[in-house]
Amino acid sequence: MVKTEVALKLNGKNIKLKAPVWKNLLDVLREDLGLVGTRGSQGAGNCGLCLVLKNGKTVDACSIPFFELMDTEIVTIEGINLIKEFPDRSLIISEVLKNTVSYRSNSIIMAVKGLFLEKTFPGDDDIKYALSGILSPVDDSNGIIQGVKKLVNMRSRRRR
Amino acid sequence: MINFVSDIYPEGTLYGITVRSPISKGRIVSIKIPKLPKGYFVVSADSIPGSRTINTHPKTCIARPWLAEGNVNYKGEAVLLMAGPDRNTLSYLSMKVSIKYKKEKAILNTVNAETVEEYLCRTAIRRRGNIDSAFKNAYQIVEEEYSTGAQRQFHEEPQAAVSVWNGTRLLIISNTQDPFGVQLAVSEMLRLPKKKIRVLVPPVERAESELLKYAGDEREAEVNSNVETICFNPGFNGRLMDSVVVAGHSALLSFVTGKPVRMVYSAEEDFMYAAKRYPVIARYKTALDEGGIPKAIKAEIVMDAGAYTDGAEEIFERILTMAAGSYGFPNAEITGKLVKTDRIPFGVSVGSGTPQAFLGIELHSARLAEISQLDPYIWKKKFLIENKGILPSGARLPDYKGAEFVLDSVVEKSDFRRKYAAYETLKKRRTALSDTAGPLRGIGLGLCFQGMNNDKDNDPRKYSLRMKLARDENIIVYSTFQNLELMRAVVLSAAGNKLGLKNVNVSAAGIDTDTVPDTGPAKPLIESVLIPRLVNECISAVQKKRFNSPLPIEVKKVHRIPAVLKKQIDTKTATTFSSVSWAAVVTEVELDPLSFEVLIRGVWVAVDGFMGGGTDISAGENSRCIKATERGVRQDIVIGLNLAAGRGIKFESGGIIEKNIIQNRGYMGILPYIDISFVKNEMHSEKNTGFVRTGVHGLSVAAVAPAYVSAVSQATGFYPNHLPVTPLTIQEYLESS
Ligand code: FES
Numbered sequence: 016m017v018k019t020e021v022a023l024k025l026n027g028k029n030i031k032l033k034a035p036v037w038k039n040l041l042d043v044l045r046e047d048l049g050l051v052g053t054r055g056s057q058g059a060g061n062c063g064l065c066l067v068l069k070n071g072k073t074v075d076a077c078s079i080p081f082f083e084l085m086d087t088e089i090v091t092i093e094g095i096n097l098i099k100e101f102p103d104r105s106l107i108i109s110e111v112l113k114n115t116v117s118y119r120s121n122s123i124i125m126a127v128k129g130l131f132l133e134k135t136f137p138g139d140d141d142i143k144y145a146l147s148g149i150l151s152p153v154d155d156s157n158g159i160i161q162g163v164k165k166l167v168n169m170r171s172r173r174r175r
Numbered sequence: 176m177i178n179f180v181s182d183i184y185p186e187g188t189l190y191g192i193t194v195r196s197p198i199s200k201g202r203i204v205s206i207k208i209p210k211l212p213k214g215y216f217v218v219s220a221d222s223i224p225g226s227r228t229i230n231t232h233p234k235t236c237i238a239r240p241w242l243a244e245g246n247v248n249y250k251g252e253a254v255l256l257m258a259g260p261d262r263n264t265l266s267y268l269s270m271k272v273s274i275k276y277k278k279e280k281a282i283l284n285t286v287n288a289e290t291v292e293e294y295l296c297r298t299a300i301r302r303r304g305n306i307d308s309a310f311k312n313a314y315q316i317v318e319e320e321y322s323t324g325a326q327r328q329f330h331e332e333p334q335a336a337v338s339v340w341n342g343t344r345l346l347i348i349s350n351t352q353d354p355f356g357v358q359l360a361v362s363e364m365l366r367l368p369k370k371k372i373r374v375l376v377p378p379v380e381r382a383e384s385e386l387l388k389y390a391g392d393e394r395e396a397e398v399n400s401n402v403e404t405i406c407f408n409p410g411f412n413g414r415l416m417d418s419v420v421v422a423g424h425s426a427l428l429s430f431v432t433g434k435p436v437r438m439v440y441s442a443e444e445d446f447m448y449a450a451k452r453y454p455v456i457a458r459y460k461t462a463l464d465e466g467g468i469p470k471a472i473k474a475e476i477v478m479d480a481g482a483y484t485d486g487a488e489e490i491f492e493r494i495l496t497m498a499a500g501s502y503g504f505p506n507a508e509i510t511g512k513l514v515k516t517d518r519i520p521f522g523v524s525v526g527s528g529t530p531q532a533f534l535g536i537e538l539h540s541a542r543l544a545e546i547s548q549l550d551p552y553i554w555k556k557k558f559l560i561e562n563k564g565i566l567p568s569g570a571r572l573p574d575y576k577g578a579e580f581v582l583d584s585v586v587e588k589s590d591f592r593r594k595y596a597a598y599e600t601l602k603k604r605r606t607a608l609s610d611t612a613g614p615l616r617g618i619g620l621g622l623c624f625q626g627m628n629n630d631k632d633n634d635p636r637k638y639s640l641r642m643k644l645a646r647d648e649n650i651i652v653y654s655t656f657q658n659l660e661l662m663r664a665v666v667l668s669a670a671g672n673k674l675g676l677k678n679v680n681v682s683a684a685g686i687d688t689d690t691v692p693d694t695g696p697a698k699p700l701i702e703s704v705l706i707p708r709l710v711n712e713c714i715s716a717v718q719k720k721r722f723n724s725p726l727p728i729e730v731k732k733v734h735r736i737p738a739v740l741k742k743q744i745d746t747k748t749a750t751t752f753s754s755v756s757w758a759a760v761v762t763e764v765e766l767d768p769l770s771f772e773v774l775i776r777g778v779w780v781a782v783d784g785f786m787g788g789g790t791d792i793s794a795g796e797n798s799r800c801i802k803a804t805e806r807g808v809r810q811d812i813v814i815g816l817n818l819a820a821g822r823g824i825k826f827e828s829g830g831i832i833e834k835n836i837i838q839n840r841g842y843m844g845i846l847p848y849i850d851i852s853f854v855k856n857e858m859h860s861e862k863n864t865g866f867v868r869t870g871v872h873g874l875s876v877a878a879v880a881p882a883y884v885s886a887v888s889q890a891t892g893f894y895p896n897h898l899p900v901t902p903l904t905i906q907e908y909l910e911s912s
């Protein structure tokens with residue numbers, strides 16, 4: 016089996032990783048590193064589950080080939096609190112997820128975090144865009160969107 | 176701490192995959208397996224030491240084989256299983272397997288199956304009154320047909336199971352709704368005694384078991400440490416038969432290979448092959464007299480079970496019972512056919528058949544109302560069942576007043592009558608969509624009930640709960656119930672009231688066949704009734720013991736038919752259902768005349784039957800319980816809207832097409848305005864029914880779909896007879912007319 020080695024920064028640590036070339040980031044995280052907080056569906060990259068931050072932007076981990084990781088900086092749900100910027104994970108859990116947990120919650124947390132990294136005060140369309148394809152039919156989408164808006168208000172109050 | 180099944184990677188695990196039939200029907204002529212590298216395995220039906228069919232429903236018409244042998248009966252049926260350490264190599268090898276089939280003619284839709292004798296599994300007929308003379312004397316006969324397509328079940332995690340056979344015991348970690356069902360089926364398949372099979376359903380408390388090492392516990396624990404409520408109901412959508420199949424397949428692979436085996440469906444696999452809601456065709460013929468009064472109804476129900484019928488019979492019965500809705504047609508003939516087709520086996524969905532039953536009859540009744548020029552609210556009230564609540568099917572309801580309560584409440588809150596009249600006037604004034612005399616708006620009303628069957632669901636051997644008040648005064652519950660959110664709410668409220676314990680820590684022991692009692696398959700409706708009952712009994716028992724026994728105190732309560740009901744059964748005055756709950760839904764829509772998109776302006780829901788824990792929830796006494804239940808109702812609304820207006824599941828040449836998965840992410844719009852009211856109904860009191868609460872979960876699905884479709888009809892003049900109703904179907908209709 017053809018293995019390659021890449022060096023990257025994962026959740027704040029510089030690491031070297033060896034894995035078969037065909038593997039994608041999602042499988043490496045889950046199968047080789049035991050970081051199972053990033054979930055996926057072993058699918059064709061359309062379920063919106065497997066969000067991670069790559070160089071500060073949310074991406075689908077299942078669509079990143081392992082060998083493309085060279086010199087990147089990856090943050091997963093397990094390391095999300097290493098990013099000190101607003102909002103921290105527990106705030107997202109309490110305000111957006113209303114303290115409930117489901118199979119998708121980690122993806123929602125990542126999406127919200129990524130949104131606030133990209134936009135200081137995201138507007139309605141930004142919020143919907145960031146969450147589109149991530150919420151499942153049974154999620155309380157209104158509640159989640161309201162929750163994100165609340166965070167926007169909190170941030171603007173803190174800034175003042 | 177939460178571990179989902181698919182998050183578990185035991186050390187040295189193999190990955191399991193399914194090799195499926197590419198054709199809908201035929202004979203397997205030959206199977207050629209390539210030379211496999213070391214560590215890779217193929218398993219066929221011949222490797223099964225015990226029963227080769229799944230016997231969870233012993234009296235079913237056509238039982239399902241674990242793996243096809245001889246014949247295949249649907250596109251996607253499992254023929255072989257393969258396992259190996261590397262998923263890539265595994266899928267490469269699976270493509271090298273060559274299976275030759277001799278194709279046979281397949282029947283791929285319900286209508287065709289109806290006419291072929293071998294595809295007819297069961298027929299039934301229920302009659303009352305004199306149907307022939309009623310039709311002979313009819314002034315007008317209204318004939319309609321409605322059909323509902325297959326509907327996807329929304330579960331977040333795909334079907335998944337991890338099995339570990341260590342030579343003496345088998346551990347199965349599964350996201351099933353029915354852990355004891357898995358245990359039984361696998362024990363028959365592998366010829367192992369049940370006690371050698373342990374089934375765990377996450378979230379698993381005792382994660383470190385002797386057989387297994389979890390990956391990622393601490394990290395997960397940390398992720399969730401701030402979490403107060405766990406809303407995790409893996410079972411509540413399509414985790415019955417499919418989960419038994421996946422668990423069984425992974426168990427068989429582990430048993431044969433002696434290694435742990437992870438079997439996790441991809442989202443696409445789940446989409447294409449996991450059970451979908453049973454498609455149903457409903458035909459109605461109603462005889463009206465000169466005054467528009469319905470004198471008789473003929474209802475014909477055709478339900479499609481797919482390739483195997485396991486469990487379909489029960490749903491079929493339920494649908495027949497409710498086939499004429501909540502109305503008192505004095506003469507009735509209800510006929511039913513349960514057919515099979517050569518498609519994926521369909522399955523039980525939220526509402527267990529009620530949506531399919533009510534959809535057609537509610538739309539039909541809306542039509543009857545229109546013909547007799549009555550507002551649908553008035554029509555419904557006028558023709559509601561009376562006469563001690565005997566339905567046209569002969570079934571008896573313990574309560575029929577709830578219907579009026581919920582109708583009155585929802586109609587008032589939504590201002591239904593005024594809006595309905597206004598939109599009727601607009602509709603009449605309109606001759607074409609283009610000459611809009613105002614916006615294209617419509618409003619619809621739907622009514623339904625659901626109940627627990629008196630006989631089966633009250634089976635006293637099942638449903639038990641164990642509870643422990645620990646030394647630190649925290650409470651632990653043991654059961655296979657999966658609605659932990661409700662469980663927690665009820666325990667907190669009861670512990671507060673009866674034990675004076677505020678803010679206790681409530682935890683549910685992991686669902687584990689080794690340690691929790693068999694509570695039967697987890698079903699939302701039953702749970703919402705039985706959890707409050709059993710919790711309250713347990714808490715009372717703890718209360719009694721508390722002053723003379725040291726902590727910890729442990730109690731167990733088994734659900735028995737409540738005394739009131741038992742007396743009814745003994746004196747033969749029992750009704751068909753032990754308790755029913757009613758829902759009425761109003762939906763208001765506006766159609767965009769350019770894009771044909773339907774904007775939902777609001778959904779108003781009234782449900783009765785929600786009294787809880789001895790406290791009167793309708794009076795707002797326990798906000799936690801209300802929230803837990805409101806969330807359930809809201810989900811039902813979404814599922815109902817999806818049934819009515821989602822993209823639906825399309826079959827193409829006998830199978831579901833993978834690429835449609837993206838469009839089938841369900842009702843993805845932002846939720847509309849939803850107003851929920853709980854209506855108080857004294858008939859549901861414990862004194863009358865023996866239960867502290869009646870079930871609301873899954874109920875509103877059946878009323879929201881017809882309400883939506885009637886609203887669209889009023890807005891467009893289009894009376895669709897097949898669901899879902901999408902912008903495309905509306906456009907096609909409007910352009911053709
Ligand atoms: S696993 Fe679904 S998008 Fe990546």
Ligand code: FES
Binds near residue numbers: 786787800
């Ligand atoms: S007290 Fe809350 S549901 Fe019963």
